[in-house]
Amino acid sequence: MPIVKNVSRAVSQLLQSSGCGCGVSIVPVRCIGVSPRQVASDASFHSVSFAESDHPRVLITGGLGQLGVGLAKLLRKHFGKNNVILSDIRKPADNIFYSGPFIYADILDYKNLREIVVNNRISWLFHYSALLSAVGEANVPLARAVNITGLHNVLDIAAEHNLRLFVPSTIGAFGPTSPRDPTPDLCIQRPRTIYGVSKVHAELMGEYYHYRYGLDFRCLRYPGIISADSQPGGGTTDYAVQIFHDAIKTGKFQCNLKPDTRLPMMYIDDCLKATLEIMEAPAEALSMRTYNISAMSFTPEELAQEVQKHVPELQVTYNVDEVRQAIADSWPMNFDDRNARRDWGWKHDYDLPELVTTMFSFLGSDSRIAQAN
Numbered sequence: 001m002p003i004v005k006n007v008s009r010a011v012s013q014l015l016q017s018s019g020c021g022c023g024v025s026i027v028p029v030r031c032i033g034v035s036p037r038q039v040a041s042d043a044s045f046h047s048v049s050f051a052e053s054d055h056p057r058v059l060i061t062g063g064l065g066q067l068g069v070g071l072a073k074l075l076r077k078h079f080g081k082n083n084v085i086l087s088d089i090r091k092p093a094d095n096i097f098y099s100g101p102f103i104y105a106d107i108l109d110y111k112n113l114r115e116i117v118v119n120n121r122i123s124w125l126f127h128y129s130a131l132l133s134a135v136g137e138a139n140v141p142l143a144r145a146v147n148i149t150g151l152h153n154v155l156d157i158a159a160e161h162n163l164r165l166f167v168p169s170t171i172g173a174f175g176p177t178s179p180r181d182p183t184p185d186l187c188i189q190r191p192r193t194i195y196g197v198s199k200v201h202a203e204l205m206g207e208y209y210h211y212r213y214g215l216d217f218r219c220l221r222y223p224g225i226i227s228a229d230s231q232p233g234g235g236t237t238d239y240a241v242q243i244f245h246d247a248i249k250t251g252k253f254q255c256n257l258k259p260d261t262r263l264p265m266m267y268i269d270d271c272l273k274a275t276l277e278i279m280e281a282p283a284e285a286l287s288m289r290t291y292n293i294s295a296m297s298f299t300p301e302e303l304a305q306e307v308q309k310h311v312p313e314l315q316v317t318y319n320v321d322e323v324r325q326a327i328a329d330s331w332p333m334n335f336d337d338r339n340a341r342r343d344w345g346w347k348h349d350y351d352l353p354e355l356v357t358t359m360f361s362f363l364g365s366d367s368r369i370a371q372a373n
């Protein structure tokens, strides 16, 4: 009888302790071939701090996409080359392979991922693997596996090994019934893409693990990201990268969204800066675990006009892709990021004119390099 009493007291203490994450003492641990179970642990994830110890040991999943290589470069500057491991299931180009540690990691292979985390003493994980909005609609079973099952693997490993975990979300986590102009952090989220559904799931699961197990989960909802030295991976906002390449190469650009489709966008340097800043923010500063971040918002027509200031002869035509247009029409037009600005001092550096100038200075020098080779 006393044993039964003790057990029920322990269980009720556990349930009551959810909410702040401090002192929570159970962690989901998966055994290979056995369903998830829970074991006792004294871990207090919120106390993990790198301020007084060495740099974090970082793993980036899905690192060979549009954003991962730039993130690795930024983090290596801060934490040292060998403390940041880039990973993916694709083969890296020579320059990436030789620029720092690279490892094969399939996020659907739980055991392999856990082995990498353990063997490399990983303490921060940036989970970038995903299928984006347009390619996700083209292959829903794969998007569901990578974006949802893969996330479950990452969450369990992060909780089990006390990692600080960053998972990006997106403007695509909102849908036609969300307020679109502007879209606040907390509002109706009923996206109609598998990508959006998987990202709402990631936000909720991450926050659940935070409140239930104390996982140090941090999440930003990125706008469409624009970069010069990496290609987008099959999203609805890809046009805003392609226009620069086509303006330089052919002077002609065919846009797959209508000219007046307004979407939030951001230059990659701002996106990566925000990602590092939220990971470094003290836990006490974070009143939420999922934040919108914003920089600018424009339509294809407005972007084309700005690009034409640099390439006046650029001809733009419109050939609307119905799938992408329907997605874009359900996404935010403007993003409200007041909470990020208030809580941890988020501030963007690039508006539309600076973005366009910076893109051309990058691509201009790149094409000169390409010609010289």
Ligand SMILES: NC(=O)C1=CN([C@@H]2O[C@H](COP(=O)(O)OP(=O)(O)OC[C@H]3O[C@@H](n4cnc5c(N)ncnc54)[C@H](O)[C@@H]3O)[C@@H](O)[C@H]2O)C=CC1
Residues within 6 Å of the ligand: 061, 062, 063, 064, 065, 066, 067, 068, 088, 089, 090, 105, 106, 107, 108, 127, 128, 129, 130, 131, 132, 146, 150, 168, 169, 170, 171, 221, 222, 223, 224, 225, 226, 231, 232, 233, 234, 235, 237
């Ligand atoms: N690029 C953008 O405009 C935005 C990106 N995000 C998010 O940021 C993250 C990174 O985005 P991008 O670099 O643009 O994506 P991307 O599509 O360019 O790259 C994703 C990477 O995931 C990898 N991957 C696919 N299946 C995998 C698996 N089973 N195991 C390991 N890796 C796998 C792919 O090989 C690819 O290199 C994603 O989670 C995305 O949802 C959010 C909003 C905007």
Ligand SMILES: CC(=O)[C@H](N)C(=O)O
Residues within 6 Å of the ligand: 132, 133, 134, 170, 171, 172, 195, 222, 223, 224, 225, 234, 235, 236, 237, 238
């Ligand atoms: C905004 C995103 O998440 C991405 N670029 C996409 O268009 O799917």
